[in-house]
Amino acid sequence: MKIAIIGGGAAGFFAAIELKKNYHDAEITIFEKKSKFLTKVKVSGGGRCNFTHNSASISELCKNYPRDGSRLKKVFSQFSHIDALKWFENNGVDYVIDEEDCVFPASQNSQTIIDLFLKKTKQSGVELLSSTPVLAVNALEDGFELILEDEKRLFDYVIVTVGGKADAKFYSFLQNLNHTIVRAVPALFSFEIADANLKSLMGVSVENVLCRIKQTKFSAQGIVLVTHWGLSGPAILKLSSLAANYLNEQLYKFELSMAWIGQVNENLIMEKIVQISENERLKNIGNTPLENLPERLWIYLLKKSNIDPNAKWMSLSKRQLNLLVSNVCDDKIDVLARSRTTQEYVCAGGVSIAEVDFLTMESKVHKGLYFAGEVLDVDGFTGGYNLQNAWSTAYVAAQLSKKEE
Numbered sequence: 001m002k003i004a005i006i007g008g009g010a011a012g013f014f015a016a017i018e019l020k021k022n023y024h025d026a027e028i029t030i031f032e033k034k035s036k037f038l039t040k041v042k043v044s045g046g047g048r049c050n051f052t053h054n055s056a057s058i059s060e061l062c063k064n065y066p067r068d069g070s071r072l073k074k075v076f077s078q079f080s081h082i083d084a085l086k087w088f089e090n091n092g093v094d095y096v097i098d099e100e101d102c103v104f105p106a107s108q109n110s111q112t113i114i115d116l117f118l119k120k121t122k123q124s125g126v127e128l129l130s131s132t133p134v135l136a137v138n139a140l141e142d143g144f145e146l147i148l149e150d151e152k153r154l155f156d157y158v159i160v161t162v163g164g165k166a167d168a169k170f171y172s173f174l175q176n177l178n179h180t181i182v183r184a185v186p187a188l189f190s191f192e193i194a195d196a197n198l199k200s201l202m203g204v205s206v207e208n209v210l211c212r213i214k215q216t217k218f219s220a221q222g223i224v225l226v227t228h229w230g231l232s233g234p235a236i237l238k239l240s241s242l243a244a245n246y247l248n249e250q251l252y253k254f255e256l257s258m259a260w261i262g263q264v265n266e267n268l269i270m271e272k273i274v275q276i277s278e279n280e281r282l283k284n285i286g287n288t289p290l291e292n293l294p295e296r297l298w299i300y301l302l303k304k305s306n307i308d309p310n311a312k313w314m315s316l317s318k319r320q321l322n323l324l325v326s327n328v329c330d331d332k333i334d335v336l337a338r339s340r341t342t343q344e345y346v347c348a349g350g351v352s353i354a355e356v357d358f359l360t361m362e363s364k365v366h367k368g369l370y371f372a373g374e375v376l377d378v379d380g381f382t383g384g385y386n387l388q389n390a391w392s393t394a395y396v397a398a399q400l401s402k403k404e405e
């Protein structure tokens, strides 16, 4: 039995290792177009590789895939985040779980995972071909023909694990297989903004911000980081993921509304500020931030509301008060672009999930053809969800539908 795996990334290697376990005698080849394998794993999690998330349950896990995540239940019930933790632990990878429940190798180094994958595939005799792009795949009556730069090779099964890219040409090598490709767009990116005063606060982290895209229902709440180009952090990345298609249509020019202390009623904030102004009449406004807003952000909000941070609370006018409440609860910020200073983490879009059986990851168009990882129209938030998708879909694909036989 000959099996081709197209793409030497997370899903490709995991599929190869599981295939060898399930089908010892199979001849397995990984085709990788780059000169190195596992390049995304290398840079994942800032080089530390957040390889899964310690979610409370499979249902909770599924909530972190914004586009039809519930479909992944079929996959996660066969290989969950808990199974992934056990798998890596059984293979000698100790792990640590941070306060956000993100899981990393205890070494804090993605090379640990890369070394493990390379060792296991080499030991079990998987053929590893780097600098070998697959140019096209043809479905034959009883197998598949892979077109390479200088040869053609025949296989009984093909697992496609090429990842994703926001470029239609990236998927063109699949065109002979007649699968629908949902337009791929970047997800998980930060925002470039115009406001130089806000950008000057770079390094400030705000704990619980409700970020909304004006004139839409898209919103996300959590930590926001101010950077030298604009806004980043978990809440911004989540928002970029939720609104990935909409923002692409808007060419990444839109208006954000920030509620800097989370989802609270404006009247309540008004009452709180009035209370502070009465209790702290003789104190400088700039020295008495609302709730636990960082002082630098508080001063920015004061200046934006035409309030001198050195003025005393007793001097606050009604007009200034209204403006301050509005800026705390609904600070409007123009976004100019998707940030180019960070790499985009994943793509939304890819091979349509309607044409893949999620019990087996087999194509509904061609028997013997499987998909796993980011090539599918599946993407998750930050937190280890994208690599978990790669492990789980690869694990299921590597059964080669034996559950059906």
Ligand SMILES: Cc1cc2nc3c(=O)[nH]c(=O)nc-3n(C[C@H](O)[C@H](O)[C@H](O)COP(=O)(O)OP(=O)(O)OC[C@H]3O[C@@H](n4cnc5c(N)ncnc54)[C@H](O)[C@@H]3O)c2cc1C
Pocket: 006, 007, 008, 009, 010, 011, 012, 031, 032, 033, 034, 037, 038, 039, 040, 041, 043, 044, 045, 046, 049, 050, 051, 052, 132, 133, 134, 135, 161, 162, 163, 164, 173, 343, 344, 345, 346, 372, 373, 374, 375, 383, 384, 385, 386, 387, 388, 390
């Ligand atoms: C900077 C960065 C940080 C990230 N951090 C995390 C993280 O901490 N946690 C997390 O869960 N996710 C993270 N992700 C996302 C995660 O890395 C990906 O979702 C995951 O690697 C996808 O795995 P994959 O195997 O499907 O695709 P990939 O890892 O992209 O592998 C696909 C491989 O296929 C090759 N290929 C493509 N076309 C062909 C072809 N025609 N022929 C042969 N080979 C081909 C590519 O060169 C590539 O090596 C991060 C992504 C980035 C970019």
